[in-house]
Amino acid sequence: MNRRFLRQALPFLTLAVVLAATFYVQPRTMSYFGLNLMLQYAVPIALATIAQMFVITVNDLDLSIGPFVGLVSCIGATLLFDNPALGVLALLAMIAAYGAVGALIHIRNLPSIVVTLGLSFVWLGIAVLILPSPGGKSPEWLKAIMNVHVPYAPFPIIAAIVIGVVVHLALMLSSYGVIARGAGGNPKALSRAGWSMLKTKVIMYMLAGFFGVLAGLALLGLTTSGDAHVADRYTLYSIAGVILGGGEFIGGRVSPLGAVVGALTLALAGSFLIFLKISPDWQIGAQGAILIIVLALRALVSYGEQKR
């Protein structure tokens, strides 16, 4: 079989295997209701993963996306609930802040890991100021969207497909998407060709901020109240999701569809491990093991690819 094809199919195969294993362990999940319940939280994770993917496209890494999603959920549960206009304004300001961070990182040529690590404290601090303890209320329309019932296919699956396809069209098939990925592949060549790297980076960071906001709102719709720490693990999930989905850290090699599939796999793996009755102590460890196994398979495939 064509190894390149195999490599691209690997994220989908992984998802299929985890899904099959889940069905095998707990056949009752093989239903509209079961899938809906298991994959609910895949939607915010998928959105956060897409946000991370935009930053990884330009060779940076965002270690602040988790606390950012938490902050959005706090703003959504307070400002957006009490005063929608002000809430929307605050969320727009946060997307602008993301763009400003992208500009700062580019202009001063700063290491994104350190800047976003510092930024994660800022987001968490603001969130704690807004909502010192979990509380607030989700706007009704958010709850309604997240609990929508679509006939035949569960909502999370539809949502994941829509997110993946829209971003795929925008990033992989549009002409500006090519420039954006080129900014990760060979920034020097692109800036010599007359493209502004500053503008590209700002746009990609703002897109990351936009999808971070979507992730926070989606999460709020599910949890129905805000919490500064609700998404602390999303930073790790989002990075792992991009990598599981076949993305690479450098060179602008990313895959939106893969990233969404990676996020679904991660969300599903959580349920699968619970069904397996693995001791809670080993839950995190088992996720680490799944990550390592998938990467080992990929290394195996790529190894053959290079040899030929």
Added chain:
Amino acid sequence: MRAKLLRQPWVYSFGAALAVWLATIAYTHGQGAGAILTAALSFATFTIIVGLGQMMVITTGPGNVDLSIPATITLSGAVAMKVMDEDTGRMAIGIVAALGAATLVGIFNYGLIRILRIPPIIATLSSSFLVLSAAISYGRGIRIKPPEPLAQFAEAQVLGIPIMAIAVLALSVAMAVVLSRTVYGRSVLAVGQNSRAAWLAGLNVGRTRFLTYVLSAFLAGVCGILLSGFSRGAALNMGEEFLLASIATVVIGGTSVAGGRANVPGIWGAALFMYLLVTMLNTFGASAGIRLILTGLMIIGVIVAAGGEEQR
């Protein structure tokens, strides 16, 4: 001379630490100036120990970073406390067991990077999940106190200077010598500057990276043992804060994130700065939210002021 001094990257971190300390004692009208420094030296030593390991890892080139340090600290602390079991006679074996466990983590990390060719960030992240689970499972519900000599060593002071800080100073000097005078240290710098050139020059790139990841895990193990002595027992979240701290001290201290340039004194300045900053905000009576925001902004501010790499 002065211009030369100002070009040293570590000057900034010490300057920042001094400024924060002065602001604090200006607020308290000089009260507790010495006590604050003693506390800063005590707490900073833990960050410095893991910072030295992280510095070596980051110096081996772009993309190299050890995210498994917090989990390794926790594992080492749990193993040390459980093996020692509050028995002074079992201290040596406990230390050996904890450092052995930490070293295994380092070997495992490098194995993932080398054999599976996983980017170091993802490799150390995945292994940290496994290590943390191992620590949680092994150290389930432990409330074991450290043996008395270990606790005393971690807290002892001479003229207001913690003995541990003196020991870590010796460790830092040793590390600086290793970095500038030994084949291994020079190899780390060479690999970080250009791994292909280093390989063509006949250096053993693989062995250099291997030793570096093992060293980082080993130092995290040392930190775990001392920390559980200092805080009177291991806790499952004891390593948490060291993820940010280890990376931030290295970078604020003037070590190049692109690799190939390390700076030992800067780690001291940066670790002291980070602790004194929190002390200052506490003294000013800032709320938790404000404290978090200012800590974040200060870290970003220092890295912006120190500047990034030149465009290559």
